Amino acid sequence: MIPREVIEEIKEKVDIVEVISEYVNLTRVGSSYRALCPFHSETNPSFYVHPGLKIYHCFGCGASGDVIKFLQEMEGISFQEALERLAKRAGIDLSLYRTEGTSEYGKYIRLYEETWKRYVKELEKSKEAKDYLKSRGFSEEDIAKFGFGYVPKRSSISIEVAEGMNITPEELVRYGIALKKGDRFVDRFEERIVVPIKNDSGHIVAFGGRALGNEEPKYLNSPETRYFSKKKILFLFDEAKKVAKEVGFFVITEGYFDALAFRRDGIPTAVAVLGASLSREAILKLSAYSKNVILCFDNDRAGFRATLKSLEDLLEYEFNVLVATPSPYKDPDELFQKEGEGSLKKMLKNSRSFEYFLVTAGEVFFDKNSPAGVRSYLSFLKGWVQRMRKKGYLKHVENLVKEASASLQIPENQILNFFESEKSNTMLVHGSRSSKVYDEGRGLAYLFLNYEDLRGKILELDLEVLEDENAREFFKRVSSDEDLSEAIENFPKELKDWVFETIESIPPPKDPEKFLADLSEKLKIRRIERRIAEIDEMIKKVSNDEERRLLLSMKLDLLRKIKRR
Incomplete structure (x- = not known):
């Protein structure tokens, strides 16, 4: 069991911005960083990383958490595995706290590593496999450098490796390295040359196989597993x-x-x-x-x-x-x-810029020698022109028009007229998040989130008078001495969104103490205004003139207090 203090030390030492920037392109926005969310499809960035709180949050899909959770989600690994990677990065030795046994991820990559070593040895024994690679121009040095291996016919190498690791045949199948044929288990890649497929950390998580002859399929990848996703991994x-x-x-x-x-x-x-x-x-x-x-x-x-x-x-x-x-x-x-x-x-x-390829692709897919073909060709290009204009590739549009004109022997102005005609009104308009005017609730929450030394003073204020329901809920859920990022992690999505909107919508104050004093003063006025509203309701209900005069006197006194402020 890793002590909580050690986990917090790892999170403190690891730069969450640095880690996340290895997966997405972060841009600084105020005190935070913004990017396109890696967890759902979007074209306008709604994913934010706050280095002060050491957490991330997406306004689109609601994904949020700390650096450990981010690594878990991106790599599809367990909490323990993510923690070990980050500990190594932080220079913290977890061996003092490690219990007996190996994580599933550790077992998985060791299985692939040991099986691959055996496949490499099999390649050395197979003249046919080596001759095939040499026929494709690979030298002995290349073969070793790129880690080629070979899986013989009716191979049970992975089964043998698994037995030595106490891994069951059923687990082998789940890991994608073997399959069941009839009543026996065999290596998935038998009679194929294999090349290791590694994840971003350089661990083998799958194999790519090539048949020596013309058997189908010629190329075969490992199936998807918990630790191997074709969408998430690029070869090399x-x-x-x-x-x-x-x-x-x-x-x-x-x-x-x-x-x-x-x-x-x-x-x-x-x-x-x-x-x-x-x-x-x-x-x-x-x-x-x-x-x-x-x-x-x-x-x-x-x-x-x-x-x-x-x-x-x-x-x-x-x-x-x-x-x-x-x-x-x-x-x-x-x-x-x-x-x-x-x-x-x-x-x-x-190489040429992509717009020239678009013209070439049009020539491949459409018949330039028929009127219908030309119209289809231009409609194809028109769709791309709309995308290009939307994303600001204006110079590329100019080049495309010139190239299409030369290809079709049609004047540029006629092609432009075609592109401008029948404008599609179904293009998506992606609006950015509108900025909101913040009240004292947002202001106080901003100070609480960013200035630890002010948290005690803030919690002493009369926060019940805050009009913003989210602000009241926020201050009910936090305290001055707890782990703030952990508290936020447990917030409902709506409240998390509000927290990050607050962080982004308020610029850092030049004088945080004065900002707090101003907000505190507003709260006092808010309390007085609420009391005045209560008195107004009481005045409506009383029938005794003396009581009405007393209430009016109290109201006037409160109004004078507001005026003096």
Whole structure:
């Protein structure tokens, strides 16, 4: 059992902004940081990180918590596993508090690691597997560097490894490393070359397999598990992120052999998607390191469609996008095999901005030689022009119009007229959160959240007179000596939203003490005004003239007090 004091020390030492910025692109806004939420799809940022309170909150989906919970949610790991990672980051040794036994995540990655080592040894024994890799241009050094392995026919290697770790066959199936055939368990990737797929921490969490012949499917990934999600993991990202800020861009490819080809040609920031196209989760991950990408998918209709889908999402997140095409070859790997060292670097140098690719894609998918085809082509481009204008890619629109004009042999003004005609009125309008005028309830809550030395004084005030129901509820739930972030974590969503709106809507006061004094004075006036309202109600009900005169006298006295203030 890890003592509470140690957990708090870890949270205190770890910079929550630094951790979260490894997953999303944070922008400073006042005393907080803002980003697109990694937990739900959105185009206007509603995810906030408050470094003072060491918590995050999303106004859209309600996700909130501390740095431990964030890591749990992003990596799909347990509290203990997240704590161990953060402890290492903070330089705190948890071995003194660790009980016997291994976490499930630790067991999972050890299983994959030990199984992979056995697969590597099997590759050394298989002439057929090594010859296949060499036929694709991989040297002995490359084979070792990229961690290739081989799974023989009827292999039970993972079962043997699992037995030594007291892992049941049923757990193996759940972990995606084995499957059941009839009444026996076998390795999922038998008769395939495998390459390790690692998470952002560099741990093996899955395998990618390639058949030696033309068996279908040629390529096979591990199934989704608790610790492996195709949407969340990019092949080779664990290494690419280390140099992305220095290099300045990512290259996004369609398969692992394509990404490996780029690596062999000296491009260290090449990664591969593990699904049909880039996911929102992957895009957010990229944005934390660079918003410059070069898309290089397969040179066929399916590859073009994947490029278009990825491009659509990248523009929503305002990336700078170039597109490289491995023409006349099928994919980057084939280009590298055929033309050798330097060929992929040369292709990247010839990359063009995405709007030129859109025109090329239109030529592929539509018949330029028929009036109906031309109209469909222009309608396709029009949809993209609307997206581009909405996100401010105005220069790119100009380039697209010129390129489309040259492609279709239609004057630019006619193409522009087509784009301007029949304007869609269904475009989404994303309004930003409106700023609200704050009252004394918000002001006092802001001071309480940001100035620990003022909390005692605030709680001594007459907070029952606050008009804002959320403010009253806030002060009922907090105290001056408890862990504030933990208290907020237990708030209902509506109250959490109110807290973070308060943090964002009020600028830091130049003199917090004076700000508190002003708010305290307002509360006293509020109390007097409430008393006056009570007297007014009493006046309506009394029938005795003497009592009415007395109440009116009390009211006048209270009004004078307000005036003197």
